Amino acid sequence: MTQLTLPQFSFKLRDHYLIGENVSFKASPNTSGLFSANGPDTIVIHFTAGSSLHSSVDVLTNADSGVSAHFAIGRSGDIVQMLPTNRIAWHAGESVYAGRRGLNRYSIGIELDNAGQLKAKEDGLFESWFGSTYDESEVIAARHPHQSFKGYWHKYTDIQIAATMSLCRLLCEHYPISTVVGHDEIAPSRKVDPGPAFPMEELRKSLAQSTEKKESHSDKSSERGLHTQIRDKVIDVTSSQKRHVANVSANSLNVRTGPSILSPLVEPALYKGEVLNVLEKRGEWAKVSFTKTGWVNTHYINEISVRLPLKR
Numbered sequence: 001m002t003q004l005t006l007p008q009f010s011f012k013l014r015d016h017y018l019i020g021e022n023v024s025f026k027a028s029p030n031t032s033g034l035f036s037a038n039g040p041d042t043i044v045i046h047f048t049a050g051s052s053l054h055s056s057v058d059v060l061t062n063a064d065s066g067v068s069a070h071f072a073i074g075r076s077g078d079i080v081q082m083l084p085t086n087r088i089a090w091h092a093g094e095s096v097y098a099g100r101r102g103l104n105r106y107s108i109g110i111e112l113d114n115a116g117q118l119k120a121k122e123d124g125l126f127e128s129w130f131g132s133t134y135d136e137s138e139v140i141a142a143r144h145p146h147q148s149f150k151g152y153w154h155k156y157t158d159i160q161i162a163a164t165m166s167l168c169r170l171l172c173e174h175y176p177i178s179t180v181v182g183h184d185e186i187a188p189s190r191k192v193d194p195g196p197a198f199p200m201e202e203l204r205k206s207l208a209q210s211t212e213k214k215e216s217h218s219d220k221s222s223e224r225g226l227h228t229q230i231r232d233k234v235i236d237v238t239s240s241q242k243r244h245v246a247n248v249s250a251n252s253l254n255v256r257t258g259p260s261i262l263s264p265l266v267e268p269a270l271y272k273g274e275v276l277n278v279l280e281k282r283g284e285w286a287k288v289s290f291t292k293t294g295w296v297n298t299h300y301i302n303e304i305s306v307r308l309p310l311k312r
C-alpha cells in the first residue's frame with residue numbers, strides 16, 4: 001500500500017450499530033437471529049465482485065438473494081451497515097475453519113466493493129465478469145494460493161482499506177474477536193475473495209499491535225484479546241522426563257509461525273489424526289514438530305504423554 005495521509009475514522013459502536021460520519025444503515029431481512037451469548041469471535045473479509053457499493057447493498061438487503069453481511073465498505077471509505085452486529089448474517093456459506101463448520105454463526109461479515117478477479121484483454125485493459133474494464137493502474141497481477149496461474153485482481157483503494165482496518169479495530173474492542181480470515185480461507189474450494197489484492201497480513205498485524213497497546217494500558221488480564229496468549233507463562237515441556245505427543249483432533253488444523261492467531265501460516269495445514277511432538281506450550285498454544293516446526297492451538301489436538309526411559 002502506498003503511504004498516504006489517510007483520514008482518521010472515528011467510529012463508535014452503540015447497541016451493535018455503527019455510528020460515524022461516513023456510515024449509513026440499510027436493513028437486511030437475511031438473518032437467522034442472534035449470535036450465541038459469547039458473541040462473534042471471528043471477522044470474515046469478502047469482496048463483492050460487484051459493480052458498485054449501491055448494487056451490492058441492494059443484493060445483500062434483498063430477501064430473495066439469500067445473502068447478507070454486516071457491513072459493506074465502498075471505494076471512498078463509506079460504510080453501509082445492514083445488520084446489527086449481534087445478529088447472524090449469511091455471508092460465509094458452507095465453510096470450515098479450525099475445526100468449526102458454518103462460520104456464519106461465529107462471524108461478522110465485511111464486504112468490500114471490488115470487481116474481483118479480472119481477465120486481461122488484448123487492448124491492455126482488464127475486464128470484470130460483469131463487463132466493466134479497468135486500467136493497468138487499478139489492477140495487481142498475483143497468483144492466488146488456490147490457483148496455479150497468475151491472475152489479475154482489482155485493487156482496493158487506500159481509504160477503503162483504512163476504513164476496513166478502523167472498523168475491525170473497533171469490532172475487536174467490542175467483541176472477543178480472535179480470528180480474522182478471508183472467505184477464501186474458510187471456503188477454499190469455492191472462494192477466492194478477498195484475494196491477493198487485500199493486505200490481510202497488514203490487517204492482522206495492525207490488529208495485534210492495537211490489542212497489545214490496549215492491553216499494556218489496562219490491567220484486565222482476563223480479557224480475551226488477540227495477543228493475550230503470548231504473555232502467558234512459558235511451560236518448557238522438554239525439560240520434563242516425559243516425551244509429549246499429540247494427535248490432531250480437528251479435521252484440518254492451521255500451523256502458525258508463532259503462538260498467535262495472527263502469526264503467519266506454516267503450509268500445509270495438518271489433518272485429523274496426524275501425530276505431533278509437543279515441544280513447548282504457551283497458554284492455549286503448543287509448539288509442535290512434524291515435518292516442520294510450528295504453533296497450533298491446543299483446543300484442536302489430543303495430548304498423549306509417553307514416558308521416556310530415564311537413561312538412554
Ligand SMILES: [Zn+2]
Pocket residue numbers: 045046047091183191193
Ligand atoms: Zn465472500
